[in-house]
Amino acid sequence: MAKKVLVSGGAGYIGSHVTVELIAAGYEVIVADNMSNCDLTCFEGVKKITGRDDIPFYEIDCCDFGAVNKLFDEQNIDAVIHFAAFKAVGESVAQPIMYYRNNLVSFLNILEAAKNHGGCNILFSSSATVYGETENLPVTEQTPRLPSTSPYGNTKQMCEDILRDVVFATSGSDEPVKGISLRYFNPIGAHPSALIGELPRGVPNNLVPFITQTAIGKRECLSIFGNDYNTKDGTCLRDYIDVVDLAKAHVAAVSRMLDGKMKEDYEIFNIGTGKPLSVQELVDAFEKVNNLKLNYKIAPRRPGDVVAIWADTTLANEELGWKAERSIEETLASAWAWEKNLAEK
Ligand code: WQD
Secondary structure, three states, X not given: OOXXXXXXXXXXXXXXXHHHHHHHOOOEEEEEOOOOOOOOHHHHHHHHHHOOOOOOEEXXXXXXXXXXXXXXXXXXOOEEEEOOOOOOHHHHHHOHHHHHHHHHXXXXXXXXXXXXXXOEEEEEEEEHHHHOOOOOOOEOOOOOOOOOOOHHHHHHHHHHHHHHHHHHHHOOOOOOEEEEEEEEOEEEOOOOOOOXXXXXXXXXXXXXXXXXXXXXXXXXXXXXEOOOOOOOOOOOEEOEEEHHHHHHHHHHHXXXXXXXXXXXXXXXXXXXXXXXXXXXXXXXXXXXXXOOOOOEEEEOOOOOOOOEOOXXXXXXXXXXXXXXXXXXXXXXXXXXXXXXXXXXX
C-alpha cells in the first residue's frame, strides 16, 4: 500500500511543488494548510498537474493542537513534511512574538501528535539562514551555525534543535520519531506547466519575484542592493535552487526515511546547486533567456544581507542520490512563464 505523507503548508509555494513530486513518486499525500499566506491557486494547479481531484485537504491551523491530533487520528500518517510557517525575514524582526508563536507552536504540535500516534518520520523545512554570516564557503552541514540575524532565522535554528531533541528522546521507544532537516539555499522558479509557482503577498522581498513583477510592469524598477561588495562583479553571491529540483530532494529524503535507509535517526542535508551566482549574473541571465530588458538600478546595500553563501552539496548528492538538474536558464524561463500566466488570471 502507498505510504501516506502529510504535507503541512502544502498549498504554498514549495509545498505545492513537493505535493506534485510526491504523487508522481507514488505516495499518497494529505495536505494541511490554514491558507494564511496563499489562496487556492496552487492547490488547484496541483490537481490539474497530477490529474487528481481527490487529494485530501485539511484547512487547519497547525497551531491548533486538537485539529492536528484529530488529523492524525483520521489518517495513518507515515511521514510529515512540515512547511507550515511564516517566512518573511523583515516581518519577523517587526513581529517576533507572532513568528515565535506560529513557527514554534505549529511544529511542536506536529511532533506531539506524531509521538502520540506511535512515532513518525518528520522532514523539517530548514534554511541556509541557519549558517548566518559565515566565512567558511561553501558551507557543509558541519559548518557551525552562527547566531541568526532575525527571529525567522532563530525559529529555523530552534526547530532543528527541537527535532533533534525529540528524535533523541524517543529513540528506542515505542513511539520513535526520526527526523531530517533540509537546509534550502535560495529557492526560485516554478513548475514547467506554469500552473504552480510563488505568490508573494504585497511587495516581494525576494529577488526573483521582484524581477518578474518588474518585467510584467507591476513594479517600476528593480533595485540591485549594492555593487560594491568584495565579489567578482560587486553584487552578492547566492545559491539559487530550482523549486522542482528542491521538491525532488524532499521525495529522496522521505524515501530514505520510509525505506529505512537513514544512517542516523536525525540527519541534515544542504539543498542547493553548489554553484554561486551573483545578483548581476542572475539579472543578466533573466534578460537573455526571456529576451527582454529589465528596468533596474544599483541601490545601496540592504541591511542584514550576507555577502556570499553557497552550498557544498556533496552529502545530499551521495546520500540522497539527488542533485540539482535544471539549468538557471530553464528556471528563470519558468519563473517568467508563471508570472505571465498569473497576469492572465
Ligand atoms: C537574494 C539577493 C539581495 C531583492 C532570503 C532569506 C532566506 C530564505 C530566502 C525564505 C540578495 C538581492 C533582493 C531585490 C536585490 N528564506 N536583492 N534586490 O536574502 O538571500 O534569502 O530568502 O523564505 O532565509 O533570508 O534572498 O531573494 O531576498 O535576496 O538586489 O529587490 O538578491 O540583496 O543579495 P536572501 P533574496
